[in-house]
Amino acid sequence: MRKVLLMAGVCALGALAYTLPAAAAPVVTPEHLTVYILPGRQGLPAPNGHRNDSYVPSSFVLKKGVPAVIRVINYDDGLHSMYAPGLGVNTIMMPGKHVGATLQPTTTTFTVTPTKTGLFRWQCTIPCDGGINEHWAMSAGFDGHSQVGYMAGFFVVR
Numbered sequence: 001m002r003k004v005l006l007m008a009g010v011c012a013l014g015a016l017a018y019t020l021p022a023a024a025a026p027v028v029t030p031e032h033l034t035v036y037i038l039p040g041r042q043g044l045p046a047p048n049g050h051r052n053d054s055y056v057p058s059s060f061v062l063k064k065g066v067p068a069v070i071r072v073i074n075y076d077d078g079l080h081s082m083y084a085p086g087l088g089v090n091t092i093m094m095p096g097k098h099v100g101a102t103l104q105p106t107t108t109t110f111t112v113t114p115t116k117t118g119l120f121r122w123q124c125t126i127p128c129d130g131g132i133n134e135h136w137a138m139s140a141g142f143d144g145h146s147q148v149g150y151m152a153g154f155f156v157v158r
């Protein structure tokens, strides 16, 4: 009789083990960032003496393992992009649209979830900042393709 009760008890414990809920996965709240693309006439002044096509801001702090939802609002009527191969980012920002005499910005949203810490450079890969600027923002900066602060920048992942 004792053996039967003992077996029943073991079975009951086994059933209990299977009915306990699994430990809940930690909830990760995404970060939300907003970035503006300003056309040359409204962009940042530069050493070339003109205002130039600009991402504002152009550098960002992200957290490893935390999704960052990046909303880019393009006030330019041209395409731009963010290319950061170290983070797997390669997104084209659609141009704003002319509506009568005004330009309606277009919003492009993408998400990046960094898997490692470090410094990751991004750049715009679509020829831009034309006209009087002669593509200055796309010219080689001190550390690579495109000018940091205009059509290039950094993701700092901590």
Ligand SMILES: [Cu+2]
Pocket (backbone or CB within 6 Å): 053, 079, 080, 081, 124, 125, 126, 127, 128, 129, 151
């Ligand atoms: Cu661009």
